[in-house]
Amino acid sequence: KKSESPARTRSEAVWLAVYGVASGVYRVIVFGGILLVVADHFFLIGIVMAAACFISWITVPVGKFIHYLTSSPKLDRQRPRAFAVSLTMVALVLGVLQFVPFPSHFRAPGVMQAQQWTQVVNETAGHLTELLAPPGKLVSAGQPLVRLRSVELELELAQARASKVEVETRLRTALARETADLKPMRSMLETATNRVAKLLADQMALIVRARHDGLWVAPELNDSVGRWLPRGTSLGLLVNPTGFQFTATVKQEEAAALFARKLAGAEVRLYGQVGDVLETHRWTVVPGGQGVLPSPALGWHAGGEMPVTRDDPHGVKSAEPFFEVHAELGADERIAFLHGRSGKIRFEQEWEPLLPRWIRSLRQLLQKRYQL
Structure with missing residues (x-):
C-alpha cells in the first residue's frame, strides 16, 4: 500500500510531525506514571506491564524498521546506503547523548x-495579662515582652516561704537545746530553700524577655490576652533583620x-x-x-x-x-x-552528558521505590 500524507501544506506537515512526536512523549509519560503507581502496589503486575510496553514501544518498532531495511523492495538499489545512513544516525544520536556535555542543575x-532568630515561649504557665512590647517593633536583648500571672504559683510560693520559716524556727530551737543530730533538720532547710529559689525563678519567668536584639513578631498574641497559657506555649518570633x-x-x-x-x-x-x-x-x-x-x-x-x-x-x-x-x-x-x-x-x-544522567536517575528511582 502507498501511504499518503494527510497534510495539504508544508506548515500542516510540520504541525503533524510535531504532534506525532509530542503525543508519543505524552503517552510514555502517562503510561510511565501508571506503571509506577501499579508497581508500588502490585510489583509483579507492574513488571509485566512494563515488559509489555517495552515490547510494543521499542522491540516491535525496531524490529519493523530492521525488517524494512533488510527486505523492503523499495531499498533494493539503495540498501547499503540506507544501512549506512541509519547506522550513522543511531551512532550520532548515541554519541551526542553519551559524550556531548549539556548544562546541568x-x-x-x-x-x-x-x-x-528564636521562638519565644513562656517558661512558666500562667494567664497572659499584658503585652509589654507591641508586636512589630524592634526590641533589645533583655527587654520585657509580655507579662503573665499565676495565682497558683503565688500560693505555692507563700506556702514554701512559710515552710522555710518553720524549718528555720525548728532548727534554732534544736540548736538552743543542743540536740545531737541536726543533719536531718539541715537537710530539710536546704530542701525548703531550694524550693523557694525555684518558685522565685518561676515567678521571674512570668515576665518573658527578649533573648537578643531583633524584631518582635507576634501578630495573634493580642487575642490571647487573659487566656491561660501552658508552659512552652509559642508566643511569637524574635527575628534579627x-x-x-x-x-x-x-x-x-x-x-x-x-x-x-x-x-x-x-x-x-x-x-x-x-x-x-x-x-x-x-x-x-x-x-x-x-x-x-x-x-x-x-x-x-x-x-x-x-x-x-x-x-x-x-x-x-x-x-x-x-x-x-x-x-x-x-x-x-x-x-x-x-x-x-x-x-x-x-x-x-x-x-x-544526558545519557549518564538519565541512567543515574533511573537507577535512583528503582533503588528508592523498589530497593533494586
Missing part, C-alpha cells in the same frame, strides 16, 4: 530565615550532585518575586540526614514538595531523611526579606 525547596539565609531541603536522590560533583554556583528565587534572582556563592551543608523540616510550608500538608509523616499534626516531620543546606543571602533592595518566605534554590553543576 537541580533545584531544592526552602525558606528564607534570619541568621539569628540584619542578616538572612536560605535554608534548603535537598532530597536523597540529589545527594550525589550535592557532595560528589562540583557546584559552580547557586541562585534563589522566592515565591511572589520569581522574576528577581538572589545570587549566592557561599553555602554550607549540615552533616548527616535531617528529619525535621525547617518550616511546615515545605511539607505536603501545606502544599510543599517534601513528604511528611501522617501522624505529625504540625507537618514538619519528614517521611524520609534529607540534607539541609544554608545559603547566605546578600542585601538586595528589590527583595522583601521576611523570615519564613518560601522559594527555591537552583544549584548549577558542571556540564554533563
